[in-house]
Amino acid sequence: MNQIGPIFRALLRNKVGALLLALQIALTMTIIVNAIHMIENRSSMMARESGMDEANQFHLMYVGYKDSFNERVAVETDLLEIRKLNGVVDATQINSTPLSGGGWSMGLTTTPNSQDGTPVSLYFVDDHGLNTLGVELVAGENFSQTEVTYRLSNDKQWPQNILLTEAAAKNLFPDLTPAEMIGQTVFIRDDEPMTIKGIIDHLQAPWVQWSNVNNVMLVPQRGLWNANRYLVRTAPGERDRLMREVEELLLAKRDGRLIRNVTAMDEQRDDAYQDFFALQTVLWVIVTVLTLVTALGIVGMVSFTVNQRRKQIGTRRALGATKGDIMRQFMLENLLITGSGLIIGVASSIALNIWLVDTFSLPRIGWHYLPIAMVVLVIVGQLAVLGPARKAANLSPALATRTT
Amino acid sequence: MIAYYGRLALLSLKKNVLLTGLMIAAIGLGIGAAMTTITVNYLMSADPIPSKSDRLFAVQVDNWSPNEAYDEPNLPPDQVTWLEATQLTEAKMAYRQAGMGTSYGVIEPKGKDQKPYLASVRITYADFFPMFEPPFLYGSGWSTQADEARELVIVLSKEANNEIFGGANSVGETVTFSGNVFRVVGVLDEWEPKPKFFDLATGAFNDMEDVYMPYTLKQALELDTSGNNNCWKPIAEETFQAFLNSECVNSQFWVEFEDPDDKHAYLDFLHNYVAEQKQLGRFPREQNNRLHNVMEWLEYQEVVADDAQMMMYMALMFLIVCLLNTIALLLAKFTGRFGEIALRRAVGASRRTLMLQYSVEAAIVGVLGGLVGLILAWLGLQGISALYGDSTEGLTSLDGTMIAVGFALAIVSSILAALYPTWRACSIAPAGQLKTQ
Known part of the structure; x- marks a missing residue:
């Protein structure tokens, strides 16, 4: 040295x-x-996890363009037929998905007409939503088949019951446990009350860079607008085959619609990031x-x-x-x-x-x-x-x- | 003389190939990284319509909530409502003006073997075409009368025309869009302004729309709204008209002036307009009307992505490291030649000639480094476009300006790098150096 x-x-x-x-x-x-x-x-x-079963899911968009296309008949029969396909775990209609970059957000409050709302992103699903998304209930119950209603483009009414992610519910009720959150009332559009029916563990909003990305609300409604989306969850290893089969199934109906963007969820992840x-x-x-x-x-x-x-x-x-x-x-x-x-x-x-x-x-x-x-x-x-x-x-x- | 110095320089560079190679590689890598990222930033902030970017203005008025600003600090919304898009256009208080928005729909197949075509739509006014000057392949835009009469007219992009009509002149033909029969009045040529300055709401570098039709048809045909829709106030009723009349912003509004100074008169008009709307119970916030010309608008909307800027700063620092490297190597090299320099000084070479000689040597390194750098920059841009995919289309090409900038940067930086070593080498006292030999 x-x-x-x-x-x-x-x-x-x-x-x-x-x-x-x-x-x-x-x-x-x-x-x-x-x-x-x-x-x-x-x-x-x-x-960060999207909360979904990404390896075994895909979604597709359909757009009806003929007057003869009946959205309501289509969504009802389509989903029954898709769910029957060999290898399909479950399927639901959904307006958007995590990682997709496009969706709908609204503010929720715990008192009517209050100024500071909690932003949540909205997914419209039916009673098969939870199983198709692959999310778990932490407390409360899933939607029942009978409470799933239909929604038109200009509808302003909101259904009675909703599900929230634990993160969103914690924003609204920081002091309550998930079990205590069940049955609480939240307000949308200033003063329309809705009841929390269940709390799910985790699900991301469509925008990965959103500061409230873990705030999600599930709404038990099917949309009757021209363009919509199906999300399909399959058994492991069956997805690629089913992506083709589901598209063929829908196209074979020749009922005045087109199918676009048949996308596997992990491909969606790569796109998002x-x-x-x-x-x-x-x-x-x-x-x-x-x-x-x-x-x-x-x-x-x-x-x-x-x-x-x-x-x-x-x-x-x-x-x-x-x-x-x-x-x-x-x-x-x-x-x-x-x-x-x-x-x-x-x-x-x-x-x-x-x-x-x-x-x-x-x-x-x-x-x-x-x-x-x-x-x-x-x-x-x-x-x-x-x-x-x-x-x-x-x-x-x-x-x-x-x-x- | 310079040619002679050039030969001398080449000789000296050849004498130590490793060192020379290292210097060229260092400058090349530094220039390559810097040029790649500078090009992306330069193209992102390029003037998309140089002939009139100082006369086209984006209009903002503040219809937002009384309780909170659209964005801090007290910024008005980036877009306007359907009411403003129509009323301000119809007021015709500027040389030209066009409200616009986006929609989508399905164009039905014409023949048996065609597929239905999902088209994105820009709905706008007749002035859009003379204002933004898209090139026409066939026909032209529609007339103001067509706007007023809500005629079913359509302008196709080149791509849509290829898809539907196989690229033929389709002016006068019809297309069925969402169940309505439209008459084709024009077909555009290739048109991809980058950034897509007149509508940044869904991405500054997005593709252009497939077709164009009158904004007035939004109400007439109850066209869907696509793109970004922001509301602060619940919509009053469950009707399409209530949605149109709402305080939801989902449209853009642009004006063109003959003289940029006309903006003051237009701001006065906006002030009166908003005052009138306040009488009707709208615009609860204080007057906050703004006009930005194209380049101001791109700046205000922060079109150059943060990531691109961060990459550029990182690459510029990398260039500095490469230059420090080159300075150190040159210094080492010249120090090794003190004996030779002293000898030349002793037999009569002036400091100036020596300075010139070594600057020529540095400049040769610079030119070679610049060449390597440009090749690397070209490769780097290919890499960027492969990594980012479609979103960087049109943002990764080296143009003449950038190539010139690259060379200038390489030569200037290598001469700068050579400055201190050259000065050191030439300021030695010949006698002392020669004695130690």
Whole structure:
């Protein structure tokens, strides 16, 4: 360790070179820390569950365009026939699905005409909704077949009973347990009362970036509007076959409608998070290439200084320094430079994060990113210096001291 | 002389291929990353209608709830109601004006082997076509009389015309849309303004609609509303007309002025209009009317995605790292040549000539780095468009400006990077250096 003094003094003779390398390492750390933070942030959003049985579900849209198309007859017979298909677990009509990016939201309140409502997204389903979605009741009951009604485009009336996700219900009644929430009244459209019939564990709203993404209300109604959607849940492994069969079944009716967007739920997930995945990939590429550039820069710099210091190395070796001493000299020198760069890096990483928090409302970085990044960069620096340092150590003293 | 320096530079660059390669790679990677992300941002914020972007204005009026603003801080809604879209258009107080919205419907097959076609619709007024200047392949837009008489006229996009008529001139033909027979008056050519500035509600880079028809038909045919619909007040009755008369915003309203300064007179008109509406019991908030021209509107609506900006800042920092790398490498390289430099100084070369010589060397590195960078940028843009899919269509092409910017950035940054090392190399005292030899 008593080598640090001479190494430090040697560094001072090439202040600018060392400073440039230190700055480079500081910036590298800043970028890596913040990029990984963004990647992690997106990963945690992507890891949130929709609450559905995504691997075994698909949905499709149908649009009636002939006057002869009777929405009510269609939905009743279609669902009976789909449910009878071999491999179908259950099916329901639904206006939208989680991860789809398009849907309907309304505000609920616990007192009539109150100002601050709890936003919930709405799914219109029948008594098969829960089973098709694959969600569990935490308390209360599912809709019964008889309470499912029909809804026209301009209807303003709301049914008596509804189901809520536990998250939505907690927003409305923070102090009640799920069992106590059953039978409570909530208001929609200012003063129309509805009763909570059941609480379901978890289901996402259609918008993955919505701040209230866990607030969902299930409404026991079938929509009689021109365009609507069926959601189908199948036995494992049967989905792809049934996607074709259900579409064929509906098209074969030739009742003046078209079928669009037959979509598997996990495909829907990929679509919903495509931008997230893309940003992550771009950042990974930047982080990887950046680390490589920095490492290669170190290799280049050290190779060059080794070349320049051939004579000194030869002299040190001639005076009794071992190969290990020479190796250690270059490794320690790099450690000093990298270390000071990383100390600047901690400050600039935090500074950049503060700016990102302000400008793009990103969350704060966790402190654990900093030591991890430091350790990784120290290792990268040491590995980069290993090759040139070994070359220096292997210089023959006799050759190295000879004047060129 | 420069040519001679060029030869010298090439010789010196060849002498240490590893170092030269590292420098070119560093600049190339930095430029490549920066250019990829700058291009995406540049195309996202491009002027979609340069000939008149300063004369087209998006109109906002504040019909929102008395209790809370549409958005903080006290911002009016981004869209307007059906009432404003129709009344303001019919007031004709600007040079041109068009309310508009979106709908959808099914176009029935013409022949046996055709399939029904689900079409997205832009409903708007006659002025839409002269205002936004979509190119016509056949025919033209409809007339103001058609708006007033609620004629069943339709303009097809090129795509829809290909689908329904196999690309033939269909002007004068009919199509059956949701049970009504429409007459084709025009067919558009390819038209994909990016961003889709006149309707940002459902995505700034969405596809254009398949067909266009008069906004006045929304009431007449009770057309469905698609896109974004926002309400603060419950709708009074269960009728379509009650929905139209409601305070729900789901339409856009644009005006064109002959002179941008006409906006002041138009703001006065809006003030009077809102005052009148207040008499009718609407507009409970204070007057908050706004006009934004196209570029202001794109800025106000923050069309450039946060992700694209973050990527660009990351890439620019990456470029700085690459430049620091290059400075350090050049410094090392020039330091190794102090002896040679001292000799040249001693035999009469002035500092200026040496500076020039080494700048030429740096510029060659810059040009080569720029070339590598542009190739990488092109690859990077292919990657971005593969990763993001359709949503980046039209946002990932390098145009002449961007190629020029790329080269300029590469050369300027490599000369900047060479500045300090060159200065260091040329300011050594020849005598001292020569003595140590």
